[in-house]
Amino acid sequence: MAQLAETYACVPSTERGRGxxxxxxxxxxxxxxxxxxxVIIRYLDRPLEVRVYGEHAYPATVARxxxxxxxxxxxxxxxxxxxxxxxxxxxxxxxxxxxxxxxDDLQWSPDGERIVASGEGKxxxxxxxxxxxxxxxxxxxxxxxxxxxxxxxxxxxxxxxxTCGEDFLVNFYEGPPFKFKLSHRDHSNFVNCIRFxxxxxxxxxxxxxxxxxxxxxxxxDIIGELSPEDGHKGSIYAISWSPDSKQVxxxxxxxxxxxxEISEDNKGTVKKTLACPGSGGxxxxxxxxxxxxxxxVTISLxxxxxxxSASDLAKAPLPLSGHMKNINSLAVxxxxxxxxxxxxxxxxxxxxxxxxxxxxxxxRKVVSQIKCFAAVEEEIVSSGFDNKVWRVSLKGxxxxxxxxxxxxxxxxDLSIALLSPDLALVSIETGVIxxxxxxxxxxxxxxxxVTACTIAPKGNEAIVGGQDGKLHVYSITGDTLNEEAVxxxxxxxxxxxxxxxxxSMFASADSNREAVVWDCATREVKLKNMLYxxxxxxxxxWSPDSSTVATGSLDTCVIVYEVDKxxxxxxxxxGAHLGGVYGLAFTDEQNVVSSGEDACIxxxxxxxx
Amino acid sequence: xxxxxxxxxxxxxxKLKFMELKAKRTHxxxxxxxEEKQKEVIVEKLGxxxxxxxxxxxxxxxxxxxxxxxxxxxxxxxxxxxxxxFFIAWSPDTAKVRSKMIYASxxxxxxxxxxxxxxxxxxxxxxEMGLDVFKSRVNL
Numbered sequence: 001m002a003q004l005a006e007t008y009a010c011v012p013s014t015e016r017g018r019g020x021x022x023x024x025x026x027x028x029x030x031x032x033x034x035x036x037x038x039v040i041i042r043y044l045d046r047p048l049e050v051r052v053y054g055e056h057a058y059p060a061t062v063a064r065x066x067x068x069x070x071x072x073x074x075x076x077x078x079x080x081x082x083x084x085x086x087x088x089x090x091x092x093x094x095x096x097x098x099x100x101x102x103x104d105d106l107q108w109s110p111d112g113e114r115i116v117a118s119g120e121g122k123x124x125x126x127x128x129x130x131x132x133x134x135x136x137x138x139x140x141x142x143x144x145x146x147x148x149x150x151x152x153x154x155x156x157x158x159x160x161x162x163t164c165g166e167d168f169l170v171n172f173y174e175g176p177p178f179k180f181k182l183s184h185r186d187h188s189n190f191v192n193c194i195r196f197x198x199x200x201x202x203x204x205x206x207x208x209x210x211x212x213x214x215x216x217x218x219x220x221d222i223i224g225e226l227s228p229e230d231g232h233k234g235s236i237y238a239i240s241w242s243p244d245s246k247q248v249x250x251x252x253x254x255x256x257x258x259x260x261e262i263s264e265d266n267k268g269t270v271k272k273t274l275a276c277p278g279s280g281g282x283x284x285x286x287x288x289x290x291x292x293x294x295x296x297v298t299i300s301l302x303x304x305x306x307x308x309s310a311s312d313l314a315k316a317p318l319p320l321s322g323h324m325k326n327i328n329s330l331a332v333x334x335x336x337x338x339x340x341x342x343x344x345x346x347x348x349x350x351x352x353x354x355x356x357x358x359x360x361x362x363x364r365k366v367v368s369q370i371k372c373f374a375a376v377e378e379e380i381v382s383s384g385f386d387n388k389v390w391r392v393s394l395k396g397x398x399x400x401x402x403x404x405x406x407x408x409x410x411x412x413d414l415s416i417a418l419l420s421p422d423l424a425l426v427s428i429e430t431g432v433i434x435x436x437x438x439x440x441x442x443x444x445x446x447x448x449x450v451t452a453c454t455i456a457p458k459g460n461e462a463i464v465g466g467q468d469g470k471l472h473v474y475s476i477t478g479d480t481l482n483e484e485a486v487x488x489x490x491x492x493x494x495x496x497x498x499x500x501x502x503x504s505m506f507a508s509a510d511s512n513r514e515a516v517v518w519d520c521a522t523r524e525v526k527l528k529n530m531l532y533x534x535x536x537x538x539x540x541x542w543s544p545d546s547s548t549v550a551t552g553s554l555d556t557c558v559i560v561y562e563v564d565k566x567x568x569x570x571x572x573x574x575g576a577h578l579g580g581v582y583g584l585a586f587t588d589e590q591n592v593v594s595s596g597e598d599a600c601i602x603x604x605x606x607x608x609x
Numbered sequence: 610x611x612x613x614x615x616x617x618x619x620x621x622x623x624k625l626k627f628m629e630l631k632a633k634r635t636h637x638x639x640x641x642x643x644e645e646k647q648k649e650v651i652v653e654k655l656g657x658x659x660x661x662x663x664x665x666x667x668x669x670x671x672x673x674x675x676x677x678x679x680x681x682x683x684x685x686x687x688x689x690x691x692x693x694x695f696f697i698a699w700s701p702d703t704a705k706v707r708s709k710m711i712y713a714s715x716x717x718x719x720x721x722x723x724x725x726x727x728x729x730x731x732x733x734x735x736x737e738m739g740l741d742v743f744k745s746r747v748n749l
Contacts, residue, residue, distance in 0.1 A: 532736050567736075568736075568741075
């Protein structure tokens with residue numbers, strides 16, 4: 001049996017030039033955000049416990065807890081809103097199509113009866129308010145001509161809804177049934193976020209014109225603004241009120257977050273500026289924020305979540321980060337089995353520590369996209385889409401200066417001889433390239449389209465798999481490869497080949513859902529009928545004692561087989577990663593780490609049956 | 610009796626052995642083979658009642674089609690001992706196309722000859738015939 005031990009969650013997906021809206025539940029101390037098609041619930045006091053809701057068919061944009069904390073309403077780019085329960089396995093309550101285009105913001109009414117959603121669509125449907133259980137309309141929302149970026153519901157009676165958007169307008173509606181009351185055009189750029197104070201007396205809008213304006217909540221008239229002195233120097237993307245309605249937090253593209261004190265005469269003055277503790281690149285622009293109980297959360301464009309304590313603003317924030325995109329490669333450092341390295345195709349390399357979670361990002365001197373990588377001891381070899389292979393030394397958390405080798409062709413697969421890490425084998429479309437150190441030692445044209453390759457830990461043998469499913473075993477003498485045998489069993493292009501740690505066996509997997517374990521010396525099939533996947537197998541991993549082998553596939557499952565037992569006695573982990581499992585590794589005999597398209601990494605504990 | 614679709618006759622022995630399995634429980638499984646030369650379905654192998662599922666899977670060739678009948682014993686949730694008679698159309702991916710076609714076209718008529726089959730299963734590789742698949746199909 002396999003149990004989920006830890007999840008290293010993905011971070012919210014961000015977009016340059018736009019803010020993101022995150023929300024939370026003060027009672028359970030959790031925050032909600034979206035990445036791809038998943039909605040992620042993270043507990044601020046337990047960062048390793050993450051719950052993921054993956055039922056949306058389209059990329060999800062925003063999610064909110066209902067005021068009583070029992071339901072979550074989440075919306076996606078197709079304009080659909082799904083309401084599901086927080087407990088009870090996320091049972092779906094209702095799903096309806098609210099807008100015809102993407103939904104940018106969603107709010108519950110304070111009594112939990114109505115939901116207002118805003119976004120973009122064709123013609124009139126840019127904002128709609130509906131009853132939560134029946135979906136019937138509760139108002140007419142005209143007055144906007146362009147995408148409505150944010151909306152808010154007044155938390156006290158009499159109910160009001162305010163919306164703001166790309167047409168620089170701030171609209172005020174009274175109801176229910178909601179009707180247009182008045183509109184303000186005081187901003188000179190996109191109005192990004194609008195929020196009511198928790199006591200229901202005021203609301204603030206913030207905009208890309210670097211201003212913030214304060215209005216009276218009941219009448220909608222302007223009563224003040226955030227003072228421009230010491231104000232933001234870039235677009236303000238999001239705003240959040242403190243629970244006592246006296247302070248607000250704003251985040252901006254100038255890479256800082258500011259806390260403003262709202263005085264009695266409705267002027268906002270800066271109380272504290274929190275600069276983003278990063279290296280100062282574009283990735284540090286802050287795009288989202290939330291003030292919940294004692295926690296202040298800010299999110300940067302690079303996806304890093306910074307957790308500050310509201311009562312102790314001088315304390316350094318806790319950074320939580322992860323991947324934003326498909327994690328295509330995983331490696332467990334041999335020397336220290338508890339350290340896991342992961343890479344995603346956007347060029348991000350992250351270091352994780354089992355039991356603690358996010359440890360740090362590996363700063364690379366050159367940020368290029370990574371296709372796959374292999375790590376051994378204190379060195380990482382990665383191959384990218386730009387025909388280059390990088391050999392970088394790993395010193396603590398920094399990548400040293402690497403050597404870059406241009407191999408002239410798109411690398412398909414990469415393997416390092418673990419016992420002599422100088423030697424690396426890279427497979428390309430027409431053959432393989434042998435690398436020693438940072439030099440191309442030989443380019444061997446094999447005559448058949450190569451899909452996967454691996455090199456033995458001692459560097460004396462290599463196995464190359466082709467498009468036709470044949471496995472070619474080569475012995476390496478000096479700088480040349482001599483073909484020893486051709487093994488035919490697979491009925492699809494080979495996708496992964498791996499030697500077992502004790503080098504007595506090797507396992508191969510193909511795109512026709514089959515995996516086979518072979519004996520190295522006799523080159524005979526040791527374990528077959530590993531056909532339990534329903535889609536192509538993407539990755540393979542051996543346990544350190546060579547007794548178990550795990551396969552991960554596009555069908556989101558990870559199947560663990562024991563080499564001594566028949567293939568039918570297997571342990572299946574279903575739904576490991578929404579979208580497919582792309583990386584697999586064992587940290588020790590009992591723990592398997594998997595990563596996938598949903599940008600999360602999960603550690604599973606295997607208990608013997 | 611000739612089979613209308615493909616012209617295969619069914620040897621009387623097939624039906625007799627099946628009746629024995631059903632009534633007297635003298636066999637655990639029966640494996641049938643189509644003899645192309647005689648244009649007949651004949652009994653290829655009989656399994657003793659003590660033989661198990663593993664013996665059954667090993668008597669099915671990995672590269673050729675067969676028909677099989679298996680008497681599957683299990684215990685339900687209420688601790689009741691029950692059994693189901695499974696008809697398995699074994700048609701592995703690696704078999705010849707001609708073989709698959711002949712077996713597929715004769716299957717229906719052949720099945721009708723065997724009165725009392727409770728569950729039918731088609732397997733194209735060993736995983737589709739696994740014990741877990743049997744267990745999941747027992748509830749009609």
